[in-house]
Amino acid sequence: MSDDEVMALSAAYVEGDLDPISRSHLAELVQQEPAQAGVLAEQVRTHLLLHALLNGGAACETVRRARLIPGAFTSDRAKRVVDSARSLKPHAPRRSSPRPYATMRWITAAAVAIFAVFVLVLLLPQTSPPQISADAGVRIVRAGNAAVATGELRPNDTIITAANQRAELTWVGEGTRLALEPSTQVQALEGRGKRFRLDHGGIAVRAAPQPSSAPLVLQTARAQATVVGTAFTLNADPFTAWLHVEHGTVRFGLHGGVELLVNAGERALAADRVTIIPRDRGCGLLGAYFRTNHLTDQVLVRLDPVIDFDWASSEPAPGMSHPFSIRWTGFIEAQHAETYRFYVPSDDGVRLWIDDRLVYDNWRIQSFAPEDNRYGVFTFHDDRLRVPIRLEYYEQFSLAAVRLSWQSPNTPREVVPASALYPVNP
Amino acid sequence: MPPATSTPADLDRLALRAQGGDHEAFVAVVEATEHDLRVLVSCYATSLAMVDEVMQGTYVIAFEKLSTYEARGTLKSWLGGIARNLVRRELDGRRRQQALDGEVLDQVLAQAAHERIERDDDVVPERELATLRRCLDELAPEARRLIDERYVADKPVHEIARLLQRTSNWVAVSLFRIRKTLHLCLSRGGVTVKEQP
Numbered sequence: 001m002s003d004d005e006v007m008a009l010s011a012a013y014v015e016g017d018l019d020p021i022s023r024s025h026l027a028e029l030v031q032q033e034p035a036q037a038g039v040l041a042e043q044v045r046t047h048l049l050l051h052a053l054l055n056g057g058a059a060c061e062t063v064r065r066a067r068l069i070p071g072a073f074t075s076d077r078a079k080r081v082v083d084s085a086r087s088l089k090p091h092a093p094r095r096s097s098p099r100p101y102a103t104m105r106w107i108t109a110a111a112v113a114i115f116a117v118f119v120l121v122l123l124l125p126q127t128s129p130p131q132i133s134a135d136a137g138v139r140i141v142r143a144g145n146a147a148v149a150t151g152e153l154r155p156n157d158t159i160i161t162a163a164n165q166r167a168e169l170t171w172v173g174e175g176t177r178l179a180l181e182p183s184t185q186v187q188a189l190e191g192r193g194k195r196f197r198l199d200h201g202g203i204a205v206r207a208a209p210q211p212s213s214a215p216l217v218l219q220t221a222r223a224q225a226t227v228v229g230t231a232f233t234l235n236a237d238p239f240t241a242w243l244h245v246e247h248g249t250v251r252f253g254l255h256g257g258v259e260l261l262v263n264a265g266e267r268a269l270a271a272d273r274v275t276i277i278p279r280d281r282g283c284g285l286l287g288a289y290f291r292t293n294h295l296t297d298q299v300l301v302r303l304d305p306v307i308d309f310d311w312a313s314s315e316p317a318p319g320m321s322h323p324f325s326i327r328w329t330g331f332i333e334a335q336h337a338e339t340y341r342f343y344v345p346s347d348d349g350v351r352l353w354i355d356d357r358l359v360y361d362n363w364r365i366q367s368f369a370p371e372d373n374r375y376g377v378f379t380f381h382d383d384r385l386r387v388p389i390r391l392e393y394y395e396q397f398s399l400a401a402v403r404l405s406w407q408s409p410n411t412p413r414e415v416v417p418a419s420a421l422y423p424v425n426p
Numbered sequence: 427m428p429p430a431t432s433t434p435a436d437l438d439r440l441a442l443r444a445q446g447g448d449h450e451a452f453v454a455v456v457e458a459t460e461h462d463l464r465v466l467v468s469c470y471a472t473s474l475a476m477v478d479e480v481m482q483g484t485y486v487i488a489f490e491k492l493s494t495y496e497a498r499g500t501l502k503s504w505l506g507g508i509a510r511n512l513v514r515r516e517l518d519g520r521r522r523q524q525a526l527d528g529e530v531l532d533q534v535l536a537q538a539a540h541e542r543i544e545r546d547d548d549v550v551p552e553r554e555l556a557t558l559r560r561c562l563d564e565l566a567p568e569a570r571r572l573i574d575e576r577y578v579a580d581k582p583v584h585e586i587a588r589l590l591q592r593t594s595n596w597v598a599v600s601l602f603r604i605r606k607t608l609h610l611c612l613s614r615g616g617v618t619v620k621e622q623p
Contacts, residue, residue, distance in 0.1 A: 004599060011598035013531060014605075014608075015583055027530035040531070043536035046605040046612070048468035052461070053558055054577035260479075261486060273475070310584050312594075404527060 010040050014047045019315045078302065130178070130194070131401050134167035138141040155190040161201070176216065179204040183237075192216060194338070202235040207248075216265040219255070223270030226251040232262075239288070239301040241270040242424075249285075269423060272317075273304040282421045285330040285389065289316060293323035293394040303416035304328065307391060307404035310368070316400070325394035326402075332389040334380035336410045341375040346402040349394045355387035368401035375407075432458040434499035441501050445492050452492070456485055459505055465555055466506055468544045470513045472520070472535040480516060484509040513543060554612070562613035569604045576601060 006078060009026045012018040012120045020028065030037045088113035104420070130151040132140070140149040141158040149159055153169060161167050161184045169178040179188060184201025193214035196203075203218065205228045210216045216227035220236035223243075231246040243252050252262045253274055262268045267277045269286075277283060291297040299320055308327060315321055332354065334340060343348045344360055347368035352360040360376030380387070393402045407413040432440075435460060443451035462479060487508050491621045495504055528545045565573065575586045581603070587594040 007599045007602045008595050011583075011602040014602075015598065017598075023531065025565075030534055031530060037538060038535045041535055041542075042609045043602060043605050044472060044535055045469065046609045047464065047555070048474065048578045049558055049612075050605070050608070051474060052464040052468040052477070053555060054573070055580055103513055259483070345542065372494065 005318075010036075011041055013040065014043050018315075020318050023220045038263045042167050067332065103340065106338060125310050129188075130158065130169035130171050132167060132169060134159070134161070135165045137162065138165050138167045153188050155188050158185060158187040158199075160185045173204065175208040177206045179206075183359070190221070195219070198234060198236045198241075201236055202233060204231075204233045204361060206231045220270070223252060223254050223274065225342050239271065239298065240286075241266045243270070249259040267304060267424070267426075272300055275303050277423060277426075279426055282331075282333060282417075284418045284423060285328040285421045288327045288329070289320060290325045290327070291320060293325050293327045293396055295327055295394070297394060303383050303423055307402060307423070308415045309400075309402055311395075311400040313399060316395075322398070323394065323396050324400075325392070328389075328393075329423075330389060331386050331425050332416065333386040333420050333422065334408070335385075335420075336408060337382040337385065338410065339377055339379040340406045340408040340411070341377055341413075343372065343375045343405040343407070344391070344403065345369050345372040347399050348396045350402060352376055352404075353388075353390040355384070356390075365396050368399065370403065386422070389421070433502065435525070437501040438497035441492065441495055442497055445495070452489060453486075458549055459502055462502060462552065462555075463505055463509055467513060469554065470510075470517070470539050470623050472517070472532065473540050476513075476516055476520075479507055480512045480595070483512045487512070510543065514540070521536060529549055533579070557612055558608065561608050565604065569600075569607075572597070573601065574603060 004024075006029065006181045009018065009022050009029075012022065013026060029039060049227040054158040081288065084397075091354055101180055109125045117367045130147050132151060132153050134149040134410070139146050139159065139160045140153070141147075142156075151166060153159060153331075159167055159169075159180065161180050161182055163182050163301045165182055167180040170176070170179070171194075171394065178186075178196070181202035181204070184203065185199040186201075186203065187197045187199065189195035189197055191205070193210065194216040196217070197219045199221070203214070205218070205227065209215050212252045216235050217226070217285070219376055220234070220241040222236075223241040225232070225234055225241075225243055227250060231248065232250050233244045243250060243262055245262050245264055247264050247299075249264070251264045252260055252268050254270055260268065260274050262276060267279075269275050271276055271286070284303045285307065288301050291299055300317055302317070309316070313322070316324060316326070342352055342354070342360055344352055345363070346366070348362070348365045351358060352364050354376075355378070357378070359378050360374075362374070390405060404416050405413055406416050431457065438451055440455045440458065441449045460481070461483065464477065467477050467480045467484075471480060483583075484505060488505055491508075495501065498504065511537045517536050520532065562570065562573065572586065575589065576583070577579050581589070582593045583597045587597045
């Protein structure tokens with residue numbers, strides 16, 4: 001492999017643009033030549049430093065998040081939200097001359113605290129099974145046998161609601177309640193605390209404060225939410241999980257990944273990563289990626305801030321090759337009540353629906369022409385500035401690209417910005 | 427751009443107000459320390475996502491533990507301590523997770539960063555930044571333009587390529603070379619070496 005090729009691979013890695021095959025080439029190289037690992041680490045470090053020095057956008061986001069922090073701590077019970085971080089000790093300022101009595105006091109206090117925690121853990125009551133309260137016809141599957149859902153839900157039991165059926169799980173002596181929406185399947189898991197797996201459907205949770213050693217944990221195929229005394233709703237399918245927190249704070253993350261704190265009033269999406277969806281502005285559309293050219297065999301869902309891709313012959317996502325197809329869905333919000341032109345140059349086919357109306361149809365093999373002047377039109381009205389949008393795209397072979405732009409009397413032709421695109425109606 | 431510099435005494439005053447329940451003072455602490463803290467975290471993180479996660483975690487923990495801070499002009503190093511611990515935890519977690527996933531590249535980077543954070547305990551963000559600024563000033567104009575397009579304007583490589591009428595590969599490799607030059611310059615305390623595209 002030439003130096004230029006190594007540089008190109010390393011550069012693509014730093015930019016996050018490395019396809020799986022190139023990634024495995026680079027991995028082999030790094031394993032064979034440890035010096036390359038050092039070069040790659042230097043590249044990443046310099047990249048991050050440049051970003052920190054020159055890019056101000058991230059700082060704004062940190063400050064925005066900081067404004068939300070106090071809200072998470074307004075009640076004592078919500079303080080449990082960082083229980084996982086409590087063991088971390090910030091560096092205390094160094095004392096020039098340590099005082100022996102103070103040190104002794106600290107050691108004694110620490111020993112007493114450790115003992116108290118030990119005794120507390122021993123005395124903690126085991127979590128009792130939840131009581132089921134369900135509509136007629138709701139089923140429970142226990143040891144492979146289906147039965148009418150009544151009594152207690154035990155570990156490994158699965159409870160299934162059909163369309164138009166609801167069920168509720170409650171615990172004796174505390175206010176925690178799990179309300180299963182219609183068409184939902186939930187399995188009780190073994191382990192300390194209250195643990196459930198949501199296979200599909202939705203659950204609304206009202207949780208009393210939970211001990212950190214025995215939390216209420218809801219898993220989905222992609223993510224898990226850990227409850228610390230709050231109220232929220234979790235909806236899931238095999239590719240995504242949506243969390244909407246009403247009160248308190250929830251830790252939310254992909255399995256094995258870093259967890260984000262989702263505060264009251266916030267909504268978070270777990271797809272290829274966990275993203276907190278802003279309440280006051282758009283942040284992109286949900287893209288469902290398929291392995292075929294006709295929107296079947298789904299591989300993943302992710303949040304795409306804008307639709308402006310030039311993949312050339314590379315893969316749009318790990319594990320995908322050409323041909324492929326993508327369906328973006330969500331809501332689009334116009335600034336002005338007027339007629340907009342929508343330009344969607346693409347390689348290959350594309351079709352666009354706005355407010356469930358097909359406004360542009362160019363579903364054929366073609367080359368990408370950024371200045372293509374063909375367009376579809378849609379008129380926004382004052383009472384409907386935000387409407388549903390669906391964009392479908394397929395790539396057959398060779399090069400792949402797609403761009404969604406708009407133009408109106410008061411809007412210059414531009415790629416539709418992320419601030420105008422919403423994955424859900426806020 | 428970084429906000430106006432706050433003295434340790436300024437920061438302590440803000441911290442005291444925040445300890446008294448003034449949320450805006452806490453936000454002001456974040457605004458005043460964010461830049462330096464980000465530089466510190468960037469020295470050891472392995473991705474932008476990790477930088478953001480650690481930054482967020484640091485301020486959440488700082489808020490909770492604010493009452494334990496003793497105002498003696500050491501707020502920045504106190505925050506830096508929290509951030510370092512969080513980075514360590516992240517790197518440990520990622521090394522274990524990536525070992526299971528077989529993600530060689532991520533594992534290698536996490537390992538290198540872990541060794542670095544265990545090795546040097548004396549990164550001073552202000553010094554690191556001043557050196558990097560000096561190194562940037564020494565870049566040739568065309569190299570500086572590439573850096574500005576990529577990091578100041580935050581444009582992706584393919585967009586810069588379109589702007590400069592070059593291939594994405596050319597832009598990516600050029601940025602690689604410039605970063606290498608800057609890294610050498612940083613490691614020599616601001617002395618430039620001539621290796622630019």
